[in-house]
Amino acid sequence: MNFNTALLHNNFRGDTSTGATVVPVCQTSAFAHESAEKLEAVFNSKAFGYAYSRISNPTVDSFEKRMAALEKGIGAVACSSGMAAVTMSLLNILQSGDEIIAGSGLFGGTLDLFEDLKAFGITAKFTDDVTPESIEPLITDKTKAIFAELIGNPKLNVVDVKAVAELAHSHGIPLIADSTTATPYLIHPFEYGADIVVHSSSKYINGGGNAISGVIIDSGSFKWDASRYPGFKGYEKFGKLAYLAKLRDRKSVV
Numbered sequence: 001m002n003f004n005t006a007l008l009h010n011n012f013r014g015d016t017s018t019g020a021t022v023v024p025v026c027q028t029s030a031f032a033h034e035s036a037e038k039l040e041a042v043f044n045s046k047a048f049g050y051a052y053s054r055i056s057n058p059t060v061d062s063f064e065k066r067m068a069a070l071e072k073g074i075g076a077v078a079c080s081s082g083m084a085a086v087t088m089s090l091l092n093i094l095q096s097g098d099e100i101i102a103g104s105g106l107f108g109g110t111l112d113l114f115e116d117l118k119a120f121g122i123t124a125k126f127t128d129d130v131t132p133e134s135i136e137p138l139i140t141d142k143t144k145a146i147f148a149e150l151i152g153n154p155k156l157n158v159v160d161v162k163a164v165a166e167l168a169h170s171h172g173i174p175l176i177a178d179s180t181t182a183t184p185y186l187i188h189p190f191e192y193g194a195d196i197v198v199h200s201s202s203k204y205i206n207g208g209g210n211a212i213s214g215v216i217i218d219s220g221s222f223k224w225d226a227s228r229y230p231g232f233k234g235y236e237k238f239g240k241l242a243y244l245a246k247l248r249d250r251k252s253v254v
């Protein structure tokens, strides 16, 4: 399946219950089940199904699967905006005392977020050019993430993903890439070593400029060691899916 076909058909073969040929919009907060026991099982992730749209919803699920397929990731979590995606991609792994290293030419909302995170004890260190040479001197024991926009908005500066990912991994640090401006049409950041990709899908991915949304996609390749990332305690059993399980807040079962 090539790019244009995958855009339309990946993970979606029509709705078998209604015959709809495009993804129906399920505009509902909650989902009914035949018994309280079934609902409880779904709610506790012990049975497949939908319970509440903040956690999952067939329309959102279809978008997440499609984005994961386009980025060649193991899964995705959709968010209410690109800023929600950027924020949650970091808060899912960080705690007070941690440091982030980031490019300085970032989207304004992300720069504001990094300023706001100071109040929670999370510090961002900035580098004008996101290169291994400029990042390495900024790395400390507290560095828990490197964050870069692959094509910066607004400067359009381009990051050498492979070189930066290699440096990050040599220090046991994940690379979180904001690929909003690049889109999966231009690059698959996971093929060059990025660990997590975020998008503001309000931009090219929406395409029509009529809705705000964001998405976080996981490569599944970073090992979230709970001794370095204490929030992952209890999530080890999810293996490669630990980051996504934590993000969706599913401690019990997949």
Ligand SMILES: *Cc1c(COP(=O)(O)O)cnc(C)c1O
Pocket: 081, 082, 083, 084, 086, 107, 109, 110, 149, 152, 153, 178, 180, 181, 199, 200, 201, 202, 203, 212, 213, 214
């Ligand atoms: C727009 C944008 C965001 C924020 O996304 P919203 O959907 O506006 O919240 C984040 N990163 C980049 C690179 C953007 O262009």
